[in-house]
Amino acid sequence: MGFENKRVAIVGGGLGGMAFLNAALYTGLKNVQLYEQASQFGEVGAGVNITSNANRVLDAFGLQESMTRKSSRQLPSYMEYHNYKTGDYVGHIGEFSKPPARLLHRAHLLDSLKERVPKSCLNLGKHLASVDRNTTAGSAPYTLRFQDGSSADADIVIGCDGIKSNVRRDMGLGDDPNYSGQVVYRGFVDYKDLPAETAQLLRKTVNFRGPKRHVLILPIGNKETQTDRAAVIGFMSEPIEAWDTEGWMARSDIDSLHEHVREWCPAVQDIIAGLRKGSPDGKMLKQALYVRDPIDKWYEMKEGGQKDAGIILLGDSVHSTLPHQGQGTCMAIESGIALATVLRHWKTDNLEDAFKFYQDLRKPRTDRVTQTSYEAGKLASSDSPDEMDKSFNPDALMERMKWIMEYNVLEDLRVKGADYLDFQDSRL
Ligand SMILES: Cc1cc2nc3c(=O)[nH]c(=O)nc-3n(C[C@H](O)[C@H](O)[C@H](O)COP(=O)(O)OP(=O)(O)OC[C@H]3O[C@@H](n4cnc5c(N)ncnc54)[C@H](O)[C@@H]3O)c2cc1C
Secondary structure, three states: OOOOOOOEEEEOOOHHHHHHHHHHHHHOOOOEEEEOOOOOOOOOOOEEEEOHHHHHHHHHOOOHHHHHHHOOOOOOOOEEEEEOOOOOEEEEEOOOOOOOOEEEEHHHHHHHHHOOOOHHHEEOOOOEEEEEEOOOOOOOOEEEEEOOOOEEEEOEEEEOOOOOOHHHHHOOOOOOOEEEEEEEEEEEEOHHHOOHHHHHHOOOOEEEEEOOEEEEEEEEOOOOOOOOEEEEEEEEEOOHHHOOOOOOEEEEEHHHHHHHHOOOOHHHHHHHHHHHHOOOOOEEEEEEEEEOOOOOOOEEEOOOOOOOOEEEEOOHHHHOOOHHHOOHHHHHHHHHHHHHHHHHHEOOOOHHHHHHHHHHHHHHHHHHHHHHHHHHHHHHOOOOHHHHHHOOOHHHHHHHHHHHHOOOHHHHHHHHOOOOEOOOOOOO
């Protein structure tokens, strides 16, 4: 049974939409099309950390080799913490579980997610304007209307169009995202632009904890492929009134980040100097961090009693989270395999039951990640970091996050889906 032959339309070709498309191909959904507004695939110039829980899924898709080729290797610890002012080491936490975390450029992860996808599934330059809920007999349940005047029919629509989701708004969920109180500065430093000692330190994932601010370094890529760089993520508290652009992302002067960390330790000053060397116009990416409150219902069903048509959300459109546990993409990857498995292997033709199963499987976990990521941000940028250094407890920090990394969504689907999913020809 299931919905393997239904026309599935994915709106949004970011990491979430592409993860779902990979899951759809892996599980054997036969009629899937992805619509992305941009004229070509691209990701913001930044690093990303993909942890064990999501790598388990990507490895099942066969992407381990492709990702490892582009990721940093043999990280000596999961995260090392340093005092912002003295630069002193205050502790570290180790790897959580296997497969280990992979740190790479976001564009390289997108490349891996594109590798196995037939071009015939990908539709670029398609900005979704609205979704028609058709009522005429014989017409498709849904028609996607794009800004270029074109359209596409679908039975099942998956909104993977990010935190400002049009699909979500079109479902009547008009709530506004909340400003977190923090902006994030993002850029890269080439290791050759750093003094040797600082370069060596930043070959590890390092977190400089400061007052209501912290600077996180992800060592992405590797020497063999000449992709190794220190990805800089500076979380700074700024009032939203100071934000000078309509969008949430802009190019900002590196000076603006420097203002926040002028009194910080020499290694952080080296990072600022390295950023300047690598940026001819003296600018870097700046993004205001928003998050949405969890919602009760992630889907809507086609009115008029049709049991096998509906619209559902996945990724930042429904479970966005602050990035303090590095989980937004990882959650979208987990949700992707969960939704694709449910659509492909559901035992009956009742889509609402299938959607509900997916939501019940995912929502408690993604809600908890949203809540704990908010708390993790408070811990990372403490009001009194000097006090916290004294009581810093890496074991407690690890304990806080273990449940995220040790989780196996494939196993959860097997166990919780035993009565509802037909696993006969499943690769799970
Ligand atoms: C500073 C920072 C660091 C982060 N670090 C990590 C990390 O280390 N690990 C991790 O797991 N997560 C991390 N995240 C979270 C991660 O970036 C997001 O959770 C993830 O990118 C969400 O993917 P998405 O596909 O749901 O949304 P998006 O990435 O926003 O993609 C949405 C896509 O939809 C398209 N789109 C939008 N509207 C339309 C439309 N109307 N029609 C057609 N297409 C449309 C967009 O062009 C885009 O391609 C971080 C986030 C931030 C801000």
